Amino acid sequence: MFRSALKPSHTAALAALATAATLFAPASHAAPAAPPVYVHMNGANMFLENVVAVRPGQKVVFVDEDTGPHTIIGYNPLTGKTSTRFNGAVQGTPGPGHPVSTYTISFPKTGLQFYYCSVHAELVKEPGGRTVPKKRPTVHGFGDPMAGLIIVTTDRRLLAENPPTSREKILPNYFGG
Ligand SMILES: [Cu+2]
Secondary structure (H helix, E strand, O other): OHHHHHHHHHHHHHHHHHHHHHHHHHHHHOOOOOOOEEEEEOOOOOEOOOEEEEOOOOOEEEEEOEOOOEEEEEEOOOOOOEEEEEEEEEOOOOOOOOOOEEEEEOOOOOEEEEEEOOOOEEEEEOOOOOEEEEEOOOOOOOOOOOEEEEEEOOOHHHHOOOOHHHHOOOOOOOOEO
């Protein structure tokens, strides 16, 4: 009884598998989805990997391993306009073993996506007309403003130049304050 009771469901499972195999067979020819590219915020009020390249649709994940909060806001250096879509915020973390706050975005088309952190940098229009991020005078850190660039491209050479840290979500050595 037990065995015969199992049989129909077993048969159904096999049929489902066969159907799934048929359905998904063409997908095996497609390239596997690229893993996310990670950009880390550390204790230096910087985006550690401040230039990365991704394919259209590939995820960029901003990871705050700092103790303080940051924002990630897209802007157009030609017009000075900030983006309403590319506009994220992340919270700080007490340190290793605690959860990290992340912000994920992807871009459907190729192009250049400039961004900055409005907590630690500000956008300034230069005399030539170009808008650039500058370090806020009160912010500790290096001379460079907290800003970065995402190159959305299908160029394999550019995609291969991402720093090794951009492949790991958590970097053990970059918790800061
Ligand atoms: Cu910041």
